[in-house]
Amino acid sequence: MILFLALACGGPDPVTKPPGHTEEPTVLPEVSVIGWGSVEEPPDPPTHTRQLKRMTVAQVRDSMERITDGISWGDERDSDWDVYAETLGVADYQLRVETDRSPSVMFQKFLDDAAGATCAGWIEMEDSQFHSIDDSSSLEKADVRTNIAGLRWKIQGKSRDSVDSIIDDYETLFVKVHQRTDSTDIAWTTVCVAMFTHPDFFMY
């Protein structure tokens, strides 16, 4: 500690520098245009054809409830989607006349909240149709992938036969969360949240 204090207090006093002293500026290396490297420009989107768009708040609300057999986010009377509609940029035709359809951070925060509550409610509900396999506690790779395909079909409307690398990602997610929690329910809930918060769900 004494050594630190000595170092902290023992430095050169700036006022003792000779008048007119200036330090040499650090010379930065030259950077050529070639040195910048290159990035692959994304292709221009096709013109005049349908472009993906974000679901409206009402579409997310109604779709999540339909997919989960009626699990609503919020209390029984008011969906939290409606409670937070103003914050989410839904037009009220007084102060705001255009609805914000951007996949903003605010939207994704609330979507994450809604997905967490909805997925937990869905997996716990009586006679839940969450699982597409008979043994919901199975850790067999085939069962896990079948269940992932079933959830993608229900939540994101993807064909159950589709081949996509993201299925591997969902499987990895399931395995990693299960390793940490030793709970298939938590692992499946996490996969469910991942699917609801992925653009495959809210962009169409």
Place this chain on the structure above:
Amino acid sequence: MRPWMLWPMALLLLGAGGTWVDASSQDLHGYVRALSLDIRGVVPTEAELETIEAAGEVDESILDAWLSSPEFEATVIAQHRDRFWNELEVNLLNKRRVFKRDNIWFNNNRSRYTRLQPQSHCGDFAADVDELNRPNSWITNEDGSIAEGHVMVAPYWDPDTPIEVCAFDAQLVEVSAAGVDCATEEAHEEQDCGCGPGLQWCMANTVEGAMEVAISTDLNERVRHMLATGAGYGSLFDGDTMFLNGQSTHFFRYIAPFETDDYESPLPIESLPDMDFFDESWVEVMLEEHHDGVLTAPGWLLRHQTNRGRANRFYSAFLCSEFVPPETGFTGLGSTVVPSPNLQLREGCLGCHARLEPWAAYWARWGEASTTFRSAEEFPAFSAECETCASTGLECSDFCEDNYIVETGHADELPYVGWYGPYAFLAEDKSEHPDLGPLGWVAKAEETGLIGQCAVQQAADWLLNADANPAQIDDWTASFQVDDDYRAMVKRIVMSSPYWGGAL
């Protein structure tokens, strides 16, 4: 937050950089989902998905069923709310509002007439009243106000929960001692007129909000009616009916008569449907000849309160055009000459107002911040009486002062002395606009196909979320001009190649 909870977000970020743009090349499942969300606002059911998977295509009958569903009506209504902006927060009639002080309801706006002092209250004690709730006795306060006490009333907005109401405001008298009908605006200052049976001539804040919603929702119901009956899109503008529920009926029957300058029932009061206040059903009623569909609906007139505002909104929402300042900017604003009140001539204004003023005149026979129609019989274009008083210096009547050009501050106004205000500065070839009404503008726009083209453009924007090929818009517009069928127009777009590669 537990670490594993972050995984979904990480996955989202990993997956968000892919081909997230063009939707028209995706598979059947993507097409079904987009169709269902665009048309019905919700993803397809599992049963629907299985049916379509088994068929390997979206059968046209499924699309037709979805386009005939109530959900499609709700979707189109939502699209048109973006046009109408029909949401009211206007303080319908402050002077007939009752609210609570010390948990006792009273009409503060009438206190000066009932209790002889502004802001005065009846006091927290049971009133001594006769069978019509007229106070038999009261306390006289030091400030000269009187306090009569309260009575219990079952209000029409919650008849199962009686409330304490100041006796003067709870009076049931139909005709005052002075002979004034207590259901009319003249009764407002009558001490012995109250809110009537069940407080029917007054309203609480929540009740006022429900009435505003009902008046706004009439516009939605006109869109629903257009789709449900298969009526042409043009019926939105030339339709001769509107929709009332219990709340709007109550407003027009019992509240609107207290401010006849601003409100009138859209049909004679005796013809209003007999509906309970809580009745949420919508009853279609016939309107009088001078109504022009949604453009003179109470919900439109109160949302867009000035004639310029009404014209501007129609221009944007239904003709897809905007008033844009000149690229050269505004000029002539530094002039020292007294500017003309005629905005069609004034430097800096004429770029927009040369067109806006004559268009605003289409609403000239509708009061501003009002739902009242001002007929040519009641408000002639020119009044000799008003012209005479203005030019001779005689005192003009309130009628002339309020509605006619009787004072001039600029030479440009001189030719219009004695003219009904909205006629001022109208060029001769535009002078028929007030009497044509908004439908006159609609008719001209329909001649050039602008309304249909705008409706198609907006539907394409909604469904494609992209700029459609102009030639494609022209094709869709041509078909829409022929059938005037909004549902068919939407069907054409979602079955087209730009929507999904012509998947059907």
